[in-house]
Amino acid sequence: MKVNNKYYRSIWLKEKDPSVVLSIDQRKLPFEFHVVEFKTVEDIREAIENMTVRGAPLIGVAAAYGMYLAAYNQPAGNYAEKYFSDIAEKFKSARPTAVNLALAVNRSLDNILDEEKPADRLNAAMQTALELAEQETGYCQNIGRFGLPLIEKISKEKAGATVNILTHCNAGWLACVDYGTATAPIYFAHEKGIKVHVWVDETRPRNQGARLTVWELSQQGIPNTLVTDNAGGMLMQQGKVDIVLVGSDRTTITGDVANKIGTYLKALAAKDNNVPFYVALPSTSIDPSLRNGLNEIPIEKRSGEEVEFMEGMLGTGLKHVRICEEGTNISNLGFDITPARLVSGLITERGICQAKEEDILKLFPEFSDTR
Amino acid sequence: MKVNNKYYRSIWLKEKDPSVVLSIDQRKLPFEFHVVEFKTVEDIREAIENMTVRGAPLIGVAAAYGMYLAAYNQPAGNYAEKYFSDIAEKFKSARPTAVNLALAVNRSLDNILDEEKPADRLNAAMQTALELAEQETGYCQNIGRFGLPLIEKISKEKAGATVNILTHCNAGWLACVDYGTATAPIYFAHEKGIKVHVWVDETRPRNQGARLTVWELSQQGIPNTLVTDNAGGMLMQQGKVDIVLVGSDRTTITGDVANKIGTYLKALAAKDNNVPFYVALPSTSIDPSLRNGLNEIPIEKRSGEEVEFMEGMLGTGLKHVRICEEGTNISNLGFDITPARLVSGLITERGICQAKEEDILKLFPEFSDTR
Numbered sequence: 084m085k086v087n088n089k090y091y092r093s094i095w096l097k098e099k100d101p102s103v104v105l106s107i108d109q110r111k112l113p114f115e116f117h118v119v120e121f122k123t124v125e126d127i128r129e130a131i132e133n134m135t136v137r138g139a140p141l142i143g144v145a146a147a148y149g150m151y152l153a154a155y156n157q158p159a160g161n162y163a164e165k166y167f168s169d170i171a172e173k174f175k176s177a178r179p180t181a182v183n184l185a186l187a188v189n190r191s192l193d194n195i196l197d198e199e200k201p202a203d204r205l206n207a208a209m210q211t212a213l214e215l216a217e218q219e220t221g222y223c224q225n226i227g228r229f230g231l232p233l234i235e236k237i238s239k240e241k242a243g244a245t246v247n248i249l250t251h252c253n254a255g256w257l258a259c260v261d262y263g264t265a266t267a268p269i270y271f272a273h274e275k276g277i278k279v280h281v282w283v284d285e286t287r288p289r290n291q292g293a294r295l296t297v298w299e300l301s302q303q304g305i306p307n308t309l310v311t312d313n314a315g316g317m318l319m320q321q322g323k324v325d326i327v328l329v330g331s332d333r334t335t336i337t338g339d340v341a342n343k344i345g346t347y348l349k350a351l352a353a354k355d356n357n358v359p360f361y362v363a364l365p366s367t368s369i370d371p372s373l374r375n376g377l378n379e380i381p382i383e384k385r386s387g388e389e390v391e392f393m394e395g396m397l398g399t400g401l402k403h404v405r406i407c408e409e410g411t412n413i414s415n416l417g418f419d420i421t422p423a424r425l426v427s428g429l430i431t432e433r434g435i436c437q438a439k440e441e442d443i444l445k446l447f448p449e450f451s452d453t454r
Numbered sequence: 455m456k457v458n459n460k461y462y463r464s465i466w467l468k469e470k471d472p473s474v475v476l477s478i479d480q481r482k483l484p485f486e487f488h489v490v491e492f493k494t495v496e497d498i499r500e501a502i503e504n505m506t507v508r509g510a511p512l513i514g515v516a517a518a519y520g521m522y523l524a525a526y527n528q529p530a531g532n533y534a535e536k537y538f539s540d541i542a543e544k545f546k547s548a549r550p551t552a553v554n555l556a557l558a559v560n561r562s563l564d565n566i567l568d569e570e571k572p573a574d575r576l577n578a579a580m581q582t583a584l585e586l587a588e589q590e591t592g593y594c595q596n597i598g599r600f601g602l603p604l605i606e607k608i609s610k611e612k613a614g615a616t617v618n619i620l621t622h623c624n625a626g627w628l629a630c631v632d633y634g635t636a637t638a639p640i641y642f643a644h645e646k647g648i649k650v651h652v653w654v655d656e657t658r659p660r661n662q663g664a665r666l667t668v669w670e671l672s673q674q675g676i677p678n679t680l681v682t683d684n685a686g687g688m689l690m691q692q693g694k695v696d697i698v699l700v701g702s703d704r705t706t707i708t709g710d711v712a713n714k715i716g717t718y719l720k721a722l723a724a725k726d727n728n729v730p731f732y733v734a735l736p737s738t739s740i741d742p743s744l745r746n747g748l749n750e751i752p753i754e755k756r757s758g759e760e761v762e763f764m765e766g767m768l769g770t771g772l773k774h775v776r777i778c779e780e781g782t783n784i785s786n787l788g789f790d791i792t793p794a795r796l797v798s799g800l801i802t803e804r805g806i807c808q809a810k811e812e813d814i815l816k817l818f819p820e821f822s823d824t825r
Binding site: 113114285287288290293294297298307308310311312314315316317318320321343344347349351352387390392394395396397403404405407412413414415416418419420 | 680775
């Protein structure tokens with residue numbers, strides 16, 4: 084999507100220098116648009132862990148690029164299998180909740196180890212990364228196409244008045260190579276001239292809504308309003324939300340949705356106020372091996388410092404202020420589970436389905452084998 | 455309650471100088487414990503508006519002290535009725551949602567105007583303020599007494615294991631002269647040796663949970679953990695919350711509860727997870743004239759700057775950092791409405807009742823006249 088009217092993706096290979104992977108430092112947005120260079124496996128692993136790159140689809144693609152850098156820098160000798168497997172494990176353990184990460188790394192590892200010569204392995208790793216990036220982009224475009232009619236329908240029902248959409252965290256193009264998941268239908272609707280307005284949850288503790296989603300939407304010229312995470316319920320009570328669109332880090336084959344903590348609360352409010360609640364996700368975020376989100380999806384525990392310190396601009400520099408007393412006990416869960424019963428539908432690259440096993444399998448029969 | 459082991463209330467008259475009302479500057483806690491002096495009507499009105507003093511019961515009492523300062527500084531002449539009425543209006547318009555404010559101001563105004571001599575009016579104003587402070591303290595003690603068995607029962611069911619309580623915002627002694635509403639049962643349980651632990655919602659945008667409730671509880675030695683406003687649902691899903699206790703700024707005679715924005719979302723999660731959800735409130739927070747919270751309780755819209763800027767410590771000073779781009783559209787509603795159907799019960803100074811008109815009227819038959 085566009086940044087100051089120039090087209091970007093959120094990860095790409097440096098032109099004329101295939102030893103360097105480029106991405107956007109999401110920790111500095113919206114205050115600074117900084118393109119960051121990754122030259123080693125460790126650069127990318129660290130970037131995934133510290134959320135320089137974030138978003139379920141993007142961290143999958145980033146890890147595939149990480150496997151590519153592993154191949155680019157592979158040592159001579161006969162230890163390739165262990166070398167690549169160890170690196171794959173490193174990536175998979177960087178963040179536990181998003182399933183895209185493991186999926187991408189496993190695919191890259193398989194493709195690499197299918198080859199024997201170092202040059203072929205390098206080529207396989209690069210092809211896998213490029214393919215995954217293309218694949219996620221295509222998935223997001225299709226999610227946009229299939230999600231668009233939901234917004235169109237509301238627009239017609241409202242006789243062309245503005246459609247108010249609530250979103251949580253950032254399931255935008257930054258998180259997904261391009262277009263985004265939850266944002267793709269919004270971008271498509273806006274492109275088509277449908278009047279939309281987005282309520283953006285700030286998304287504590289890291290404020291991805293306030294920092295990334297507001298910035299993304301504003302860069303594309305889409306009207307938006309920042310609200311605290313506490314506000315969505317009241318907005319729905321007041322009839323100011325027509326539809327909720329969120330992404331997912333992992334969704335079980337039965338339709339339980341792991342997403343940024345706080346999503347479940349919005350789903351409850353949507354149900355209570357008859358507001359449609361849709362989850363936009365590529366099939367790479369579906370985990371066909373899981374049947375119970377609450378019991379089976381690992382929920383990442385992150386550092387309490389993310390809650391204790393708030394980052395923002397002071398004068399012309401980014402500073403951290405401590406918002407509570409030193410030594411405060413803090414718990415910082417990264418995700419929650421929205422049970423399938425609260426989900427109006429899943430918007431996937433193959434169409435919209437109910438958050439139910441039989442409906443998901445109709446769109447993705449290949450998951451029957453992997454359950 | 456105690457601050458560094460010394461006993462305080464959150465508002466009082468200066469010893470040996472009745473021209474000065476003292477309170478604690480809640481905007482500086484927990485980083486600085488600062489006792490602030492009010493000498494004029496305007497001092498107190500401003501303190502209510504800028505939240506130096508906050509909390510539904512406290513702003514009622516503070517406004518009564520403001521009416522007292524009005525009497526203390528009353529001009530000579532015959533315009534007393536207009537003088538006091540104008541000041542009363544000023545106080546009532548300072549914050550719209552809490553009903554305690556109007557109730558306290560009206561009571562003070564009536565008592566003042568019942569007298570004719572300036573000295574008698576001064577005395578009436580002082581007596582009213584002192585009585586209201588005593589009354590709210592007594593109410594909170596009774597709320598503690600009546601709420602205690604709820605916690606005791608859970609403790610017994612858990613064979614003495616720690617009772618986990620979730621609270622939102624600050625309905626503590628700072629908000630209520632002494633003891634607090636939601637916190638009173640917790641203080642009483644702790645005093646009785648029952649093991650309790652409190653999950654404290656940070657409460658964006660002003661962070662009353664992170665700043666005031668954590669501080670209050672820690673000062674009394676009560677174990678607590680700070681979480682983001684997004685986390686409560688997940689904690690309940692994981693079975694880590696035994697009961698939710700919150701306060702109220704205004705509750706209709708039918709049991710709809712206005713409280714700090716985000717309360718409704720926690721009530722939904724409590725319902726969804728069979729966690730008891732209790733609202734602790736003195737009868738001064740009940741508005742017998744209202745029957746529909748969503749349609750009738752005015753919801754305060756506050757400045758977007760509260761969301762845009764986050765206050766915290768940097769080095770040794772309090773600083774404000776901007777957490778989003780300059781010029782971001784922001785909406786900042788102060789309260790939401792928890793419908794009576796989501797409330798397990800109201801803990802009042804006369805006992806616990808269901809959030810239903812007939813049950814409220816059983817405890818408070820005097821409200822029959824004012825509906």
